[in-house]
Amino acid sequence: MKAILMTTAGEANVLKVADIAEPQLSSPTDILVRLKAAGINPIDIKLRSRGTFHPHRLPSVLGCDGAGIVEAIGAAVTKFKVGDAVYFCNGGLGGHQGNYAELTTIDEKFAAHKPQSLSFEEAAAAPLVLLTAWEALYDRARLQANHHVLIHAGAGGVGHVAIQLANIKGAKVCTTVGSEAKARFVRDLGAELAIAYKQVDFVQAAMAWTKGKGVDIAFDTVGGKLIEQTFAAVSIYGDLVTILEPPADLSWKVARTRNLRFSFELMLTPMLMGDIDLQVQQAQILKECAELFDQGKLKIHVSEVFKLEDAAKAHQLLEAGSMTGKLVLAS
Incomplete structure (x- = not known):
């Protein structure tokens, strides 16, 4: 063959x-x-x-x-x-x-x-993106109806499925995108807010969207320093799930202060x-x-x-x- x-x-x-x-x-x-x-x-x-x-x-x-x-x-x-x-x-x-x-x-x-x-x-x-998004949101982060969720790279393979799975449970979704075309794409999938991260501080945008509380769940599909930057966008006692290995020099101070629950997802x-x-x-x-x-x-x-x-x-x-x-x- x-x-x-x-x-x-x-x-x-x-x-x-x-x-x-x-x-x-x-x-x-x-x-x-x-x-x-x-x-x-x-x-x-x-x-x-x-x-x-x-x-x-x-x-x-x-x-x-x-x-x-x-x-x-x-x-x-x-x-x-x-x-x-x-x-x-x-x-x-x-x-x-x-x-x-x-x-x-x-x-x-x-x-x-x-x-x-x-x-x-x-x-x-x-299959792989379904299982990754499902396990991250439903199993790791214990997503519930009316949760506010931040999904990084919502137009990507995992991200565009994660938006839909969050919506199916009745959650509200904001997501980072790199272009207006991707913003239209994710809104069509059910994202309430598309954050143009190249022009806008996504933390400020997420905090404004949640009226200063922060998102209940952040789902990282990008990795690197973005993991650390995302801590400040998550509500106190909130969840952050990543599919990547954090960099060795990542500072956990904000995550610890906000008492976040941090999870890995590797399907x-x-x-x-x-x-x-x-x-x-x-x-x-x-x-x-x-x-x-x-x-x-x-x-x-x-x-x-x-x-x-x-x-x-x-x-x-x-x-x-x-x-x-x-x-x-x-x-």
Whole structure:
């Protein structure tokens, strides 16, 4: 089968199209999926440039997100049948084969039926960002109706989904954006306030929006010094969740003074730690999100679709920054 191989860590040109052996069912609960599309995420860029979590197993196939059609099933599979359309976040970290390929295998416990209302490209763009935003807002920050939420980079992959998930719970959302086009985009998704951070102090804007209280929840998808800057925008006893590692020289003084609750969100943890129960929980989240998609309460924005063999070009575009929504590879 055709796949995109990463033979060494480096620039985007280390990704090469190649013919590799088709994966085989290795467990009675495995399903074989004919991939129609694979989502591209920042973790793919990091693994490609720095090395995977299993560097001794190169060459490797990247890509955590996938969507496709079940082509074969193990003897104990009960959740799916041949011909079913599925989507999932599985593999692509250097161990189990990723989804920049024509076929993959996955335990049925970790997959969900594809939302009927989404194309395969849209479905492949969704899992990682859905799980990240869901866990950050619902599980870490314990989001409630009428909470005021600040989401950084609301037009991005995680951000544009987070806005919608917050709205679904009845929260009010403000978000930082870098252009008027992105401001229109996030307002269409339900953001009450779009903060043009290049022209406006986002802390002052958030404080004015909350009448001096500060937001109940801040969700950081950018990292760096922005984490520290955001402390002052959060209400006393509020929550800040980040998907990035804070810099070593970050000052925690404001966070401590305001008695903030600080959380990390890494939706890859269940896969990295081999925690089957948590992986099953994530598949259940995808099932619930599929219902939200099909009810018209949730949507995913795909900015551009690339052919599988153009994976390097897609990586270069994502690395350039300022993305709206997601990029996808179509098999």
